[in-house]
Amino acid sequence: MTDPEAFQRILDAHRLYVQLRYEHWAAHEVYTALWWFLVFSWAASWVVWWSLVDRTRIIEISFYGLIVLFVTTFLNALGSVHQLWTYTVKIIPFTPHLEAIDWAILPITYMLVYQYYPSWKSFILVQIIIAFLYSFIGEPFTIYILGAYLPLNWSYLYSFPIYIVLAVIPKALTQFLFNIEKKHKNLR
Numbered sequence: 001m002t003d004p005e006a007f008q009r010i011l012d013a014h015r016l017y018v019q020l021r022y023e024h025w026a027a028h029e030v031y032t033a034l035w036w037f038l039v040f041s042w043a044a045s046w047v048v049w050w051s052l053v054d055r056t057r058i059i060e061i062s063f064y065g066l067i068v069l070f071v072t073t074f075l076n077a078l079g080s081v082h083q084l085w086t087y088t089v090k091i092i093p094f095t096p097h098l099e100a101i102d103w104a105i106l107p108i109t110y111m112l113v114y115q116y117y118p119s120w121k122s123f124i125l126v127q128i129i130i131a132f133l134y135s136f137i138g139e140p141f142t143i144y145i146l147g148a149y150l151p152l153n154w155s156y157l158y159s160f161p162i163y164i165v166l167a168v169i170p171k172a173l174t175q176f177l178f179n180i181e182k183k184h185k186n187l188r
Contacts, residue, residue, distance in 0.1 A: 018094065021093055025090065025093035030093075034146060035091065037146070038089065038091050038100040039100070041100040041105060042100040042105075043104075049111065053112075054115050057115065062111070063177075064114050064174040065114075067170035067173060067174065069102065071166060072102045072166065073103070075162070076098070076102055080097065084151070085149065085152055085153075085154045086152060087148055088147060088149075089147075089148050098142070098149065106134075110170075113167065123167075127164050127167040130167075131160050131163035134163050140156070
């Protein structure tokens with residue numbers, strides 16, 4: 001059974017956190033140049049995706065992208081909660097991640113690689129290049145140029161394999177499920 005007093009302290013601390021987070025967002029984040037840049041990046045990424053996506057495979061590609069988006073969102077929440085990193089500007093005040101990256105740039109990049117590099121060999125090679133670019137160029141860019149990302153107990157080296165695994169496991173799952181679907185369609 002939970003201790004009501006301890007639980008009330010948690011609720012009070014959470015209420016204070018939400019209040020402070022919103023006050024900071026309203027006073028220092030929303031409508032700043034960086035905030036507009038992130039909103040534009042988010043929207044522009046989806047426009048680019050829509051113009052490039054193979055509409056004959058849109059369900060499959062979108063399914064893959066949603067898995068990437070969900071895993072990225074989960075990992076970012078986990079990292080934020082454990083104070084491995086934080087973000088100084090957010091599009092939405094109460095999310096534990098950088099929405100333009102988690103909900104647009106990263107899944108869209110991965111979806112386009114999934115679309116254009118169907119063989120495992122080329123897919124993994126391109127994902128290694130992307131992991132390198134995101135880890136050692138993208139992350140420093142968001143820290144030192146944009147000032148939007150603040151690693152607390154994190155290193156770019158840790159991100160590198162995660163970016164690769166983040167692409168490979170969703171591809172394996174997507175292909176597994178879509179192969180089952182094809183098999184059952186052929187049985188009809």
